[in-house]
Amino acid sequence: MSKHAFWQALIFTVIIFSLGLILGFFLESKQSDRIYSDLRESELNILDEQLRQKLISDSNLSCSISKESLFLFADKIYQEALILENLDGTGRLSNLNSIHRRYDLLRTLLFLEAGNLKSRCSDNFKIITYFYYYNSEDIGISSKQNYFSRQVYDLKIKYPEEIILIPLAIDTGLASVDLFLKSLYIESYPAIVIDDLYVVTDNLTLKELENLVFNNSSVYSP
């Protein structure tokens, strides 16, 4: 009889499984470290940007320099968010939620910075904020979010110099984001907000969205 094989196999399985999980944690923590390192750089960037904004207002630096700097920073944050989104699908063991929250804070700051610059310089660049659920199991919402995300991405690709794109998760529990959302009076999500003036919650074609952004059609005003 080989009945001791039952517990031998159990111990072996537990060891192999534990080793697999430890290896998984190790690999994912390396990924997280990389993201944290990028994030630290982003925090430095936004502090740098805020200092520069202060310098600009104090010393009357040109709006074009400020705008260029803002766009560079916003694009960088957006690209990092895309990487984070991809990595998020792999983060089975470690929790990337806190990193998401920090990125959302950065993007909220970015939104405020962009608004200030736009009003100070009377510039005509557009601020497109895309609000979405970070955790959504609803098929309808998931597919709509996927479409909205692709749509604003395509618009940004088409007008890289005219649009600042800021995606923001609405369900990360951040007090500042919640406050910001209350000020917009949006009734349903996902939603695309254009320049703090227009809210899009229905499926529009890219052309319709483009017209709304650049021709200031009032059809979808909140």
Added chain:
Amino acid sequence: MINFVELIFYIYLFVALYMTSLLVFIWVPNHRKLFDYPVGKPVPVSVVIPCYNAEKTIGKAIESVLALNYPKELIEIIVVDDKSKDNSVRVIESYLSKYKNIKLIKHKVNCGGAAGTTNTGVKVAKYDYICVTDDDSAPEHDALIKMIGFLQNDNNVAAVTCAVMARGSSTLMQKLQMIEYSIISWNRRLLDFIDAVYVTPGPFALYRKSVLLDVGLFDVKNMTQDIEIVWRLRSMGYKARMCLAAKVYSETPLKFKNWWKQRVRWNIGGLQCLVKYKSFIFKNGMLGGFIIPFFSVSLFLGFFGLGLFIYLLFKRLIINFLVTKYSIYGGITLVRLQDLSLHPTVLNFFGVVMFIWGFIFVLIGLGIMDMRGRKETNTFNILSYLLVYLSIYPFIMVASLYKYMRGKYSW
């Protein structure tokens, strides 16, 4: 964090790893004893061949029994025809005139399954050792003599099975079954080392007539009388053993449709056994301690896994459909490079490791069963077996449960 669905997948991987590890841990210390068998001496044996519509194969089946390396005077062959509609009876009768040790019993009414037909043969058998073989099977010449020692060596052993190998490899289905049968035979022998043989398949099995009569013969209501009889024997304290050194070659379904029908029948039989012997769970040694829990867990994991798979698949399909529909309507990019995630998850790694482990497991099994290097067991067929063939089983389970619940099933 790990969500519910991922947790379920981790549990599946754990169970799969545990079950294969269990077999490996049985195999390693016993690998030199796999083909061992107690040497027995020839004693009179009645060979029962239940037959139904087997005009093409019954002749070969009779001849293979006649060709056994066993004293001819010690063998009685009883062919029981279950009211065949073809020329089976004529073929059998052609042997009656040539061999005096062959008997033919004709059912006046079709009894609807192998169990009733076999029982007829067992009842009229002259000897205590009964060998049952299917009408489309052919044992190797030395199969019987290698198996008989198990009955002679231990009075508690009431049934002995052997390695059932697939005959014929003209279609891919048959090639895949060839791989499956080899692995099952090896695994069944490994289970024998922990006294957990749970079936004595119809192609060739040895029993004690006195015990069969004592336990009430084969269950005519069960779709897999060869599983049920072992569970009943075990529930009454008897043992079943496996002789890997003895082989029998059996016909396998050529096409998917027939294969599906056969497997549904087997699964219904398994369900019938589970229901009939549910009260034995965690009782009666290995029957309640391993066999019944193993069947139950397999069934549960099969159903649950299939349900989860279908849910996730449909969810993904619906989302993709809606996004594509919106994207076409909106005139935006349909596929982006970003959609192709190049960051594998830990779960992906586990899955790949498990697949490689399964592949190695199959290679070891085929090597042991002397099936490596054959064209039927090439890499493509092994991959098809692991990735496609085994994936169909949960669907068979669902179809079987549906038929079982409706109560509409027959041979």
